[in-house]
Amino acid sequence: MSAAAGRVLQTAGLKPDLARTLSAEFAAPVLPAGPVDPHAEPLASYGATAEVVVTSGRLGLHPSALEALPALRAVVSFGVGHDTIDVAAAAARGVVVSTTPDVLTDCVADTAVGLALDAMRRLSAADRWVRAGGWDSGRDFPLARRLSGARVGILGLGRIGRAIALRLEAFGCRVSYHNRRPVPGVPYAYAASPLALASSVDLLVVAAAGGTAAAPLVGRAELEALGPDGFLVNVGRGSVVDETALVDLLRSGGLGGAGLDVYAAEPHVPEALRTLDEVVLLPHLASGTVETRADMARLVLENLRTWLAEGRLVTPVHVSTP
Ligand code: 8YV
Numbered sequence: 001m002s003a004a005a006g007r008v009l010q011t012a013g014l015k016p017d018l019a020r021t022l023s024a025e026f027a028a029p030v031l032p033a034g035p036v037d038p039h040a041e042p043l044a045s046y047g048a049t050a051e052v053v054v055t056s057g058r059l060g061l062h063p064s065a066l067e068a069l070p071a072l073r074a075v076v077s078f079g080v081g082h083d084t085i086d087v088a089a090a091a092a093r094g095v096v097v098s099t100t101p102d103v104l105t106d107c108v109a110d111t112a113v114g115l116a117l118d119a120m121r122r123l124s125a126a127d128r129w130v131r132a133g134g135w136d137s138g139r140d141f142p143l144a145r146r147l148s149g150a151r152v153g154i155l156g157l158g159r160i161g162r163a164i165a166l167r168l169e170a171f172g173c174r175v176s177y178h179n180r181r182p183v184p185g186v187p188y189a190y191a192a193s194p195l196a197l198a199s200s201v202d203l204l205v206v207a208a209a210g211g212t213a214a215a216p217l218v219g220r221a222e223l224e225a226l227g228p229d230g231f232l233v234n235v236g237r238g239s240v241v242d243e244t245a246l247v248d249l250l251r252s253g254g255l256g257g258a259g260l261d262v263y264a265a266e267p268h269v270p271e272a273l274r275t276l277d278e279v280v281l282l283p284h285l286a287s288g289t290v291e292t293r294a295d296m297a298r299l300v301l302e303n304l305r306t307w308l309a310e311g312r313l314v315t316p317v318h319v320s321t322p
Contacts, residue, residue: 002027004308006046009069011055014078018297022054026304033059038068052076052307054300057099058266058284060084071134074313076303078296079287080104080160082317083237090220091319098303098313101159103295104287110165111286112205112235115259116152116168118280119231120145121202122257125277145202145229145256148172153201155194155217156208156236157183164205164235176200194218198225203233210237220245223255231257235286238264247272250279261286 011021012030022028029042031053038047051071055061057079063086066072075085075097087097091231118124121144123304129141152168154161154177165175168261176189178197183190194217198204203283204226208217218232218241232255234241243264249255250273257278263269266284273279287293303314 004028006049007308008053008304009042009046009050009053011053011059011061013059014054014056015293015297018054018078018300020320021301022304023296026308028054028212031065035062035064043068046288048115052304054078054304055085057081057084061086061090063089066090066095073311074098074303074307076300076307076313078300081237083239087317087319093268096313097306097317098315099317100296100299101315103299104292105159105163107285107292108160108207108235108291109167109262111282112160112164112207112233113167113171115233115261115280115282116205116231117147119149119257119259119278120147120231122277124280128277129248144149145231147203149174150202151176151200152203152205153191153197154188155179155197155204155240156205157186157188158207158209160235161205161207162186173203194222194224198222198230201226202229203231206232206234206236206238206240208236210239214229216240216242218242220249223249226255229254229256231255233259235261238262238266243270250276 008026008028009031010022010028012032029046031042036043048067049071050069052060052074053093054076056077061075066089071319072095075090077099080099080101082097082099090097126141150170152173152175154165157177157179168175176191178194179192222244223245224306247270259280262284269281306312306314
């Protein structure tokens with residue numbers, strides 16, 4: 001019997017090898033994702049003793065789990081985003097939350113650059129065109145837009161935003177940014193608002209975490225400001241962009257193109273986007289390499305082991321003050 005038996009629960013749907021380790025090493029029963037029933041298993045047996053829930057950014061933690069787990073003290077999450085976990089409500093109950101920062105920064109930034117190149121140079125669209133026999137027909141593929149030297153705005157200059165900026169500097173891009181607060185010591189121009197940023201760039205890259213803000217940071221006005229020759233890349237969260245306005249503007253030619261890894265209601269991708277050649281659609285895979293996902297799983301286990309042994313988390317989320 002594991003010494004941790006009864007102390008750890010895991011949310012259904014985690015990376016299979018992580019789930020296996022949680023079962024084998026911590027005897028962690030599986031909690032269904034979504035609303036929990038305190039009278040059903042595993043809560044009927046473990047609800048009173050479970051101190052830690054292991055989950056992911058995608059699976060999140062349903063508010064009902066906070067209520068149903070009186071002994072809960074920590075939520076250990078796979079992924080850096082925590083918009084699916086109410087960190088403030090957890091903190092109010094004395095529950096701390098950890099995520100997996102840093103280890104996924106490079107892969108997410110690589111994906112953002114890939115999306116920027118693909119959307120502006122129309123690589124996926126050209127690939128489809130070759131496969132469909134467009135080249136055989138003797139026609140030329142339409143000219144695309146240059147990323148090298150472009151003016152790029154980064155929305156959210158955290159770890160990932162900075163890694164994207166660094167990569168784009170190597171492309172000779174002129175980088176500017178908007179962030180909740182200016183970041184000291186960076187060589188990039190600060191724009192006072194998302195609209196000011198969008199108005200002054202060729203490419204807007206969203207690297208901001210989805211928050212609880214009522215209105216998306218990138219709304220119709222910001223997309224219109226990017227304009228028919230402008231491009232949007234989103235590796236942050238779908239909730240940061242007004243998806244309806246995005247679809248409208250891409251359809252009408254009011255926006256040049258987009259590269260998206262995240263959507264408002266994943267895994268739903270609006271039908272209209274699927275039919276547009278100007279948009280590159282990825283299934284939220286920015287951190288999805290064998291190496292990075294293994295690093296993320298290792299950091300989850302490090303947080304869990306450290307919590308169980310020492311009562312502290314290695315990479316806790318700091319609750320932000322307004
Ligand atoms: C994760 C992500 O892989 O880390 C994040 O915030 O969006 C992804 O890269 C995913 O959230 C894990 O569930």
